[in-house]
Amino acid sequence: MNKFSQYLLRLFLKNFIIVSLFVIMLQWLSSAYGNLNILENAKYTAVDFIVVAAYGIVLGINQLIPMVVAVSIIMTMIILMRSNELLAYMVIGGSLGRLAFPLIFVGVIISSLMIFMEYKIIPEVRVARENMLNVMRGQPVSNNAGGFFNTWFLDKNQVITHITLVSISEKTIYGIDEYIPDSSGKIASIKKIEKLVKEDDNWVAYNTQNMNILTNPPKIEVIERNVLSDKSWDRLISIKTTDMRVYTPTELYTLIQLFTEKGLNTDSLKLNLYYKFAYSISVIILIVLLYPISINFSRNYSIVKNASVTFSISIVYLGVQYIFRSLGSSGILPPAATFLPIIVFLFIGLFLIYYRSLAK
Structure with a gap:
């Protein structure tokens, strides 16, 4: 120079x-x-x-x-x-x-x-x-691991998922409801999970209810504890907010991966x-x-x-x-x-x- x-x-x-x-x-x-x-x-x-x-x-x-x-x-x-x-x-x-x-x-x-x-x-x-x-x-001081609530997903199989609360600090997801349609698009069954807890390297579902609403009366199967193989929940608990304006690049990339796995549109992310x-x-x-x-x-x-x-x-x-x-x-x-x-x-x-x- x-x-x-x-x-x-x-x-x-x-x-x-x-x-x-x-x-x-x-x-x-x-x-x-x-x-x-x-x-x-x-x-x-x-x-x-x-x-x-x-x-x-x-x-x-x-x-x-x-x-x-x-x-x-x-x-x-x-x-x-x-x-x-x-x-x-x-x-x-x-x-x-x-x-x-x-x-x-x-x-x-x-x-x-x-x-x-x-x-x-x-x-x-x-x-x-x-x-x-x-x-x-x-007001009370929040920690750096908050969470978000009342979140909806629609995956590539047209399964509608509602999540009541994601607690990052507890590594727990509360109130998961999945509405599963049949081939005609009509809701055929509902899966309700009281909570998902990260235990060691696995996600464990507690009090799962599988309901077939096409039968009369509806057929309900209850599973108290079930170890899941789905690792996509790991990405969900790393997101601290649902406000896209304040997402960090890391959070955006994590959500893109999660949405891709679920078959969701990732263009906005x-x-x-x-x-x-x-x-x-x-x-x-x-x-x-x-x-x-x-x-x-x-x-x-x-x-x-x-x-x-x-x-x-x-x-x-x-x-x-x-x-x-x-x-x-x-x-x-x-x-x-x-x-x-x-x-x-x-x-x-x-x-x-x-x-x-x-x-x-």
Whole structure:
């Protein structure tokens, strides 16, 4: 890495830190204002209030990082263009293509950190924030292994399954009802299980009732204890909530496996999983795309015009990515289509870098 590349990298990181601090300050104020309603009539100190607002920053910062990177790139290139340092670098034989590598490398690091936050930091901060809010409001603190309730499944054999409660901390599933149809689609039998308990490496069903409702009177078979060979329940107790918006990538992948085994549609789960990665990768795409667009050696160069055009393009890219996500959620496009804007804009950015490198 030559000296000018090092200078460019330091300048970008400096601008990235400045913009990040500004965004964090605004986000903290927004989070603090939102907490005023949440903590109404609650008992807390000023330190508690600051910490809870800081937790809110961590939960929302990933959504803002791509725009922070976009603004940082624009600021960096404006400084280099205005001081004619980039022009001088080109005059002495510098390459715009080679100059892009340090920025792309930083983009890879930032994207990796965003993915790490989705896997590790954000889930832990979400639990810590909820526990702290509960303490302030005088409510009991939940553990990190909650569960969910009143869940329905429809598998590939058209068997309807209702689960009353999944307790992750107890490794127990309560109130399982299976409604099994015959070949005509009419419910022919019902299986009721009082609870499923994970004992050692096996699932044990207690008080199972198999009811044939086509006979009169219904025929009922009761099994007090039955060891099951079905391992799909292992995945179910690893999911802490039914709110898809807060699923971690690990939980999404686990549910995809479970739904696949049950013959259920996994498109919405795959879409959310793919979008988490696609949005993180957007940092790299924005760097590759905005870096060559923000370079302009024209005599009619205008800082305001150049910055406006470059920033608008970043908005267009993120907008297109969101549109493809919406098309995927509506079933018009497959879940993997969320990566299509990444591929298209990546090639556009690489072409522009190549084109700018050839320009004399």
